[in-house]
Amino acid sequence: MSGEEKIVAQILERYPFLEGKITIQRRQRIIMPPLSREKFEDVFKYVVDEVGFHRFHLVIGVDDGEDLGFIYALSNEENIVLLLKQKAPKELPYIKSVCSVFPNALWHERELVDLFGAQVEDLPPGPTYPLPDGWPAGNYPMRKEWKVEYFDKETMTYNPPAEKTPETASDDKAKEAAK
Numbered sequence: 685m686s687g688e689e690k691i692v693a694q695i696l697e698r699y700p701f702l703e704g705k706i707t708i709q710r711r712q713r714i715i716m717p718p719l720s721r722e723k724f725e726d727v728f729k730y731v732v733d734e735v736g737f738h739r740f741h742l743v744i745g746v747d748d749g750e751d752l753g754f755i756y757a758l759s760n761e762e763n764i765v766l767l768l769k770q771k772a773p774k775e776l777p778y779i780k781s782v783c784s785v786f787p788n789a790l791w792h793e794r795e796l797v798d799l800f801g802a803q804v805e806d807l808p809p810g811p812t813y814p815l816p817d818g819w820p821a822g823n824y825p826m827r828k829e830w831k832v833e834y835f836d837k838e839t840m841t842y843n844p845p846a847e848k849t850p851e852t853a854s855d856d857k858a859k860e861a862a863k
Contacts, residue, residue, distance in 0.1 A: 687762050688714055694735055699727060715767045718753055724770035725780055728756070731768065732785060736760045740786035743793065745800040747828045752777045752800055772802070774827075781806040799826040 685693070688708045696703055705717040719727060731737045737758035746753040751771045759765045772779055779796075781804050782789045794813040796802040801824040812819070823842045824830055834844045 686711075687764055688712065691735060691760075691764065691766070695727075695731065698730055698734075712762075712764045713767070714764065716769060718748075718751075718769045718771040721770060721772060721779060724768070728768060728782070731758065731766060737766050740782065740789055741765070743782075743789060743796065745796045745802065745826060747774075747800070747826065749828070750774060752802060752827075754779055754796065754802070756782070774801075776803075777801055778803045778805060780804070781808075783808060798824075800824050801827065 686708075688711070691714060692706050692708065695706065702717065707715040709715050716727070737760050739759045741757040741759060743757070744755040746755065748771065751773055754770045754772070756768045756770070757765055758768060770779055777800065779802055781793055783793065784806065790808065790810075791813055793802075793804045793807050794810070797804055797807070798812050798815045798819070801822075815825075818840050820840060820842050823835075825832070825835075830842075831844065835842050
């Protein structure tokens with residue numbers, strides 16, 4: 685049995701609901717399925733404390749449509765990389781900071797706040813990163829619905845076209861018919 689298979693077996697023994705959902709992508713790469721916040725926090729603590737994934741490399745934010753995904757890359761002494769993914773709904777993208785375990789996650793989590801709008805609980809106070817001072821609140825440039833063409837660098841404003849209401853849509857049709 686390979687090191688990766690032993691790790692998967694150890695995780696499955698504790699979390700049988702993951703049966704058939706963990707992938708050994710290739711040698712030294714294990715990919716976990718997206719987990720809810722509650723399950724993620726429990727599994728994260730277990731793989732760090734009990735399975736030996738003591739190195740944090742990075743966290744990657746992704747826009748999965750209705751949800752945001754946060755992929756944490758951890759590794760162990762054998763250099764096996766575990767990709768552990770957490771998901772959160774876009775409307776309430778609350779996740780818990782891992783900075784208390786891995787202080788080097790600080791700037792990665794600040795990126796999640798600035799670029800995706802994640803609400804990172806227990807993130808130590810500090811500057812925004814990587815967006816500049818004066819960036820308009822509520823604008824998250826790594827979300828799929830955010831369009832660069834609506835951003836005015838001179839005024840630092842985001843100006844999407846007005847959404848069509850039934851009234852404006854009928855006005856547009858009347859103008860088109862009058863032509």
